[in-house]
Amino acid sequence: MSSAAVSSAVSYARENQKRFLDELKDLLRIPSVSTTEEHKDDVRKAAEMVAADLKRIGFENVEIIATKAHPLVYGDWLHAAGKPTALCYAHFDVQPAEPLDEWHTPPWEPTERNQNIYARGAVDDKGQLWMQMKAYESLFKAGGGKLPINVRVLFEGEEEVGGESIEEFVKANATTGKLKADFALVTDTELFAPDLPTLCVGLRGLVYTELEAQGAKTDLHSGVYGGAAPNAIFGLVEILSKLKDADGKVLIPGFYDDVQKPTADELKAWEHLPFNEEDYRKAEVGSNVLTGEPGYSVLYRTWARPTLEVHGIVGGFQAPGAKTVIPARGSAKVSMRLVPNQDADDIFKKYSDYVKKITPKGIQTNIKILSKGPACVVNTDNPYARASVEAMHEIFGKDTVYIRSGGSIPIVTQFDKDLKIPSIMMGMGLPDDNLHAPNEKFHIPNFYRGIESIIRFFQILGQ
């Protein structure tokens, strides 16, 4: 983009980069972890900071909407008569920071290193939420208090725990007009590679459960009772080992029945993406080998094949040293990523039925569902997708690639289903940003390019 063509909004954004980053740091210092009860107030604090800034920069009808769990933040500016309306989504809650001892700098004290900002939530999703906010501020400032299109923002505080409240809110307002829009802007995904503008057009769904096993009434001496008493951890291990084989194939009967394959065109496009499996293995995964189903490429396996993972396990004696007990209880967190056409309720039922069937004698199991949502693929044949591609071409100087993500953003599916609008997933993360892991980061130039891309995206739509 030539400097002559730089809009005054983009100029404003460039002049205020340092302040924008400082504000983001303030947001990152709030440990707004939605998965644990103890941080409930912090999630609220993050909501309040976001709502206050929405008001300050020019939004109207700003409100913090109470829910059964964590609040939503809403605001709008709807005075661009005849122009399209955007529904803009991001989330201000974050994953837990544990394991803390693996962070090089504290997760709640944002630290700049090598043009990155390190903190829990840097890229997922506070950095990308603030990227939207600062685009709107720049547009308001350059437009004399006006935006080039109509904008509704709807930010949530429980994306990391399944987003039940926003789901109910969207459902309740699908016909009230409160969320009426032509398209959604979602900034919670990533670029396929540094400097490569990317639109994400597919997401996996998720069924996340907790599986508990109980054996004897209490822990027993393993010398005295070893050979006669059921062992809850061993029972749990037996069950888990039968959920997936060594090649990553899920063994739940009927699990793959409804899996929809990507189109031949999509598969072909993936083959042309700049992807080096060896670099990915070393730099991103950091393991001596990649795993997963044979016969599928890495992108196919992680974007368009359903998977099953154990996220955590606990039971029995865990302190240092030796304690000779037969544990009475154990539990594991188990989730399944779903692909298009798999139904979350159906998969949960198949999983529950199978666990019941393979539970060994002497063991009782109990399954709790912690979150669920289906996969989705979004349509890009619309003026909004085309405008976003044009905007990113200006800012990055390159053509956009279309990818999927293996992660889950249930709200995108719901925007499609309940509001009948397409989502533009214009994320600015990077593959090595360590999201959900220690040392999460956001590449600072991408924060700035994201702001400018959104400015130009909305300016193009408002022409």
Add this chain to the structure above:
Amino acid sequence: MSSAAVSSAVSYARENQKRFLDELKDLLRIPSVSTTEEHKDDVRKAAEMVAADLKRIGFENVEIIATKAHPLVYGDWLHAAGKPTALCYAHFDVQPAEPLDEWHTPPWEPTERNQNIYARGAVDDKGQLWMQMKAYESLFKAGGGKLPINVRVLFEGEEEVGGESIEEFVKANATTGKLKADFALVTDTELFAPDLPTLCVGLRGLVYTELEAQGAKTDLHSGVYGGAAPNAIFGLVEILSKLKDADGKVLIPGFYDDVQKPTADELKAWEHLPFNEEDYRKAEVGSNVLTGEPGYSVLYRTWARPTLEVHGIVGGFQAPGAKTVIPARGSAKVSMRLVPNQDADDIFKKYSDYVKKITPKGIQTNIKILSKGPACVVNTDNPYARASVEAMHEIFGKDTVYIRSGGSIPIVTQFDKDLKIPSIMMGMGLPDDNLHAPNEKFHIPNFYRGIESIIRFFQILGQ
């Protein structure tokens, strides 16, 4: 036993029952957990209390012997010329009290209920140690400062973590004369049934390990990397599931090669023991079914068959709620109980080799050995076993039964091997005493009968 035949030592013991029990409570209040570093000073405090009482009641050469880990306590009285010498063993360390919330009364505040004393270590083994101490006090008092036989006491503070220090001490003093004795008295086992005098003549050995698994370099997002990255917990689960089948058969190649069967006579005697499998299942194990190898009785399975158990497992995200990580690390505590003729080093090697072989791709494993010791069967064809049977017949009014224990007391094997002396395992625990579990207890009448049985045992040997 008729009251006319009650010795003055027994009378003294009966008159002082309340004080003896109060002293035991003081010992039980010391949280002398040997398995965790934080209670090192408490183990020492317990040693000091025991040593002080040994001196007070009349023992000579009392010393607290420092070791690399927890101290030993030694004392002797060797002036019964021409009489046998006993080497008397018990331990003053205890298992951890966790899980704390399952205790009805605090583990470190001894509480009397229904003629039982509840506390961690009540029966294993502080109550049984103090039972010895109070028998010696009674004998010293009634004998005018003399014992009927020569006595060396050797108490340890790390039985629950493998007893490495006492092993080295016994090895070092096998030929110095410091531990010269005709037999050993060991009070760390149980009666087969309430009111049924019991000699334990066999113990299982133990190999206790910690198995660690590592996958990717760090925890990864399960959406983004699920289908390509190795999962350390799933790797651990795969390994554990292949160690033992659903029937309890250990799958390690060569594991059963050296197993020595009990004699036909011993097996026959076990069939005549008062044992109700249904009561055992309900009251002791507290499960809806008993598990273990088909074709073997419960007593056979728990006394004379080797077994494998997982004691604890931990890895990944364990807090409440959902975190979508592929965990990089997981670990489990795994032990094997051994039977006569199995070699602990050989079994550890077979286990390690097998784990290495079945470790899935993408996973690295590391095995630490936390303790090990072989099984043993002791000979009862000697005057010491006969005297103990006679003494218990007097006190209980019943014939003694001979049993094995599924637990492990490595020192018994070593007394046999290094000192060439038989052990008289005259324990007074009960099958439902919850040792190593919450609500551990000691039946108070058995504390008193144990004191009296030891008094009469030594008096008979000194006649």
